[in-house]
Amino acid sequence: MELRHLRYFLVLAEELHFGRAARRLAISQPPLSVAIRQLEDAVGARLFERNSKEVRLTPAGEALRASARRLLRQAEEAALEARDVARGAAGRLRIGFVGAMLYRGLPQALARFQAAHPAVRVTLAELNSGEQIAELLHDRLDLGFVHTSRMPAELRHVLLLSEPFVACLPATHRLARRRTIGLARLHDQPFVLFSRSASPDYHERILAICAAAGFHPEVRHEVRHWLSVVSLVSQGMGVALVPSALQHAALRGAVFRPLEEAVAGSDAYAVWPEGAANMLVQRLLDSFTRTGALPPLPRTGPAASGSAPSSSRSSRTRES
Incomplete structure (x- = not known):
């Protein structure tokens, strides 16, 4: 049974005349008769009684008419949905993120994206970098925001931003009144550190x-979370080095001071499957650039495959 057969059937059921139905369908009468016979063979029942004087629906034809209308309507809706997804106007976007992205423009970018794409269903999962990479490889995420550029070959990534580390101190700490902090002054202090299992890159970088x-x-x-780092510091349980974006967490009892030394920055990357055709990934990345805080990002998808490797290679070099 083909959709074409159902369309022919419905027109004939309205006209109850092969000649008029053929003219409405812009075909000749013989192909219409053949299509109706094929449909009857597929259904296993006669749908029309016809003779030289009239054409009328059989009880089986009457039963099929309502179902045929429903099936054609569903087919049209499915086609419209597919076109919307292809244009990036609808669909689903599964996003993973590390907690610090909440202070790096992710909520604002998502709000802008959802306002422009209200039919898109966005789901969020807070996961560490390793967990996101595993989910992307198993097609359980479409896009991730991570702290590492160490990627399997199946994934593409681009550097979103790099920001300085700052010293995070209890507000009552003896160094809290200083405008800047020299790292050597923290040599005898207990540290709160991001777990190696949660983020090997951050753990190793701070050490x-x-x-x-x-x-x-x-x-x-x-x-396992940056907010936990800042929270423990705010309660006087140690000092820490954290990305400067964490200052926006505004947890009482913690203060943040720039470091006197120039040190390696805290990097955030967007990562997605190689060859992904989900246009929604590109639309969300574009939402970041429209803040003016980020440069234009490389295009995603097969059309951009020529430019992606250089981006990936350069960010791997920065990481090492």
Whole structure:
């Protein structure tokens, strides 16, 4: 049974005349008769009684008419939905993110995106970088925001932003009144650190920053979220180095001070499957650039495959 057969059937059911139905369909009468016979063979019942004087629906034809209208309507709706998805006007977008993205423009970009694409269903999952990469590889996410550029070959990524680390201190700390903090002044302080299992990149980077300043920090507490880091610091349980965006968390009891030394920055990357055809990924990345805070990003999808490798190679170089 073909949709064409159902369309022919419905027109003939309205006209009850093969000649008039053929003219409405812009075909000759023989192909219409053949199509109706094929439909009757597929259904296994006669749909029309016809003789030299009249054409009328059989009880089976009457029963099929309502179902045929419903099927054609569903087919049209499915086609419209597919076209909307192809244009990026509808569909589903599954996004993973690290917690710090809440202070790096992700909520604003999502609000702008949803206002422009109200028919798109967006779902969010807060996951660490490793968890997001695994979900992307298993097609359970369409787009991720991570802290690492160490990617499997099946994924593409682009650097979204790089920001400085700052010292995070309890408001009652003896160094809290200083305008800037020299790292060496923290050598004897208990540190709150991002867990190695949650983010090996951040864990190793902070240890390396401290090592370059001439000391190995006394890691007293390890946690899995940046807000947990800041929260423990605010309660006087240690000091920390955190991305500057965390200042916007506005947790009482914690203060943030620039470092006197120039150190490696905190990087955030967008990552998505290689060859992904989901136009919604590109639309959301474009929402970030429209804030004016980010440069134009490389285009996603197969059409952009020529420019992606250089972006990926350069960010791998920065990471190493």
